[in-house]
Amino acid sequence: MGRPHQPPVGLAVARAARTLTRAFEDALAAAGGSQSSWLVLLQLKINPGATQKDLAEALELREATMTHHLSGMERDGLITRRRDPANRRVHQIELTEAGEAAFHRLRTAATEFDERLRAGVDPQRIAELGDTLATLVANVQHAENH
Known part of the structure; x- marks a missing residue:
């Protein structure tokens, strides 16, 4: 006897991804953040002083999108941008005290979500x-490559 009808695997993965992404966003929002802010904070903990370009590459985002995220995070007091002394055209991004606190809150939320x-x-x-x-x-x- 054949297998019961199953949706195409891509559709099943896409549906699961949407559901999990919404739930993860909700968990991070309850802790005062978002998935994008969490990913930036996490990258800055891994790579302190990273440049905007470094962050965009690590998170697979366009630099314009990264600029938007960083501007909001800077406005919220989570990060600071300072010129790289070796290359004045480049800004290095660093966590503020508030950014450190947000990192810890969001890490807890992300860990609890993963446990759930x-x-x-x-x-x-x-x-x-x-x-x-x-x-x-x-x-x-x-x-895609062939």
């Missing part, structure tokens, strides 16, 4: 999911 997602799921299945998603991405990238 993993609840009741065998770690082996989580590992298999990661492998499967990596394969799907590789398949798409391979198709």
Whole structure:
């Protein structure tokens, strides 16, 4: 007997991604942030003093989009921009005290969200999911390059 009808895998992944993204955004909003601010704060903890270009590349965003995010974060007092002494045209981005506090709040929210997602799921299945998603991405990238 054949398998019950299943939606195309791309559709199932897209639906799951939308649902999880909305829930993650809600969790971060409850902690006073957003996914974009969380990702910038996280990158700045990994790479203190990164440039706008560094951040845009790391987050796979256009520089104009990164400028928009950074302007809002600077207005909110989470980051400062200072000129690179070696290249006055380049700004290095650094966390402020408020940015450090926001990082810790959002890290807690992100960790708690991840724990909720993993609840009741065998770690082996989580590992298999990661492998499967990596394969799907590789398949798409391979198709785009050929």
